Amino acid sequence: MxxxxxxxxxxxxxxxxxxxxxxxxxxxxxxxxxxxxxxxxxxxxSRSRLPARLRELVLLQIGCLTGSAYEFSHHIVIAAAHGVDGEDIRAVIAETEGNETDLSLVERASLSAARRLTTELDVEDVTWAQPKAISGDSN
Known part of the structure; x- marks a missing residue:
């Protein structure tokens, strides 16, 4: 198509x-x-194995990190449909600024991997392994 x-x-x-x-x-x-x-x-x-909530948190992280007002605001609306609330959005911003949050360990590890991939265009094996190990995903 x-x-x-x-x-x-x-x-x-x-x-x-x-x-x-x-x-x-x-x-x-x-x-x-x-x-x-x-x-x-x-x-x-449609095909990613990431849960929708985690996918939207990662996309919000990328939008926040790159300063893309469109990406960030667009995914706030989508994320709300997948259980992401204002507190979660503030946590993504706090994570971007290097602050501690109450996000789950797998969410924090995934946001860290997204930040690394966005800023360095590379993710070390250990960074990829962290969210996978926490979530129990072998792929």
């Missing part, structure tokens, strides 16, 4: 400084790559 950008898709390709983002330019000019790119969020929603 071919992904279709809205008619005003150029707005999606412009940075907050008014420049066309190279990554968006590539996507707009390569429909096959666009299909793969657009499929990624759908995979996380």
């Amino acid at each position: 071919r992904t279709r950008w809205p008619k005003n898709s150029n707005n999606l390709a412009v940075s907050r400084f008014g420049h066309l983002l190279n990554s968006r330019r590539v996507l707009l000019n390569h429909p096959e790559l666009l299909d793969l790119f657009a499929a990624t969020p759908q995979w996380f929603k």
Whole structure:
């Protein structure tokens, strides 16, 4: 199925400084790559083994860490449908700032892995292993 950008898709390709983002330019000019790119969020929603609440906490963490107001506010609405409340959202912000929270051990470990992946573009094996070991997931 071919992904279709809205008619005003150029707005999606412009940075907050008014420049066309190279990554968006590539996507707009390569429909096959666009299909793969657009499929990624759908995979996380439908095929990921992460529980929905944990998935939304991780996405909130990434939105908070990157300063993406759209990503953060968009996922606040989605997260609420999966049991994430205001206290959880404040905890994500606190975790981003390096403060202690009452989130579960697996939630804190997952947020830590998300922060590492977002800032370093790499996650050490020990960082991946921590949430998996805590949750009992062997994959």
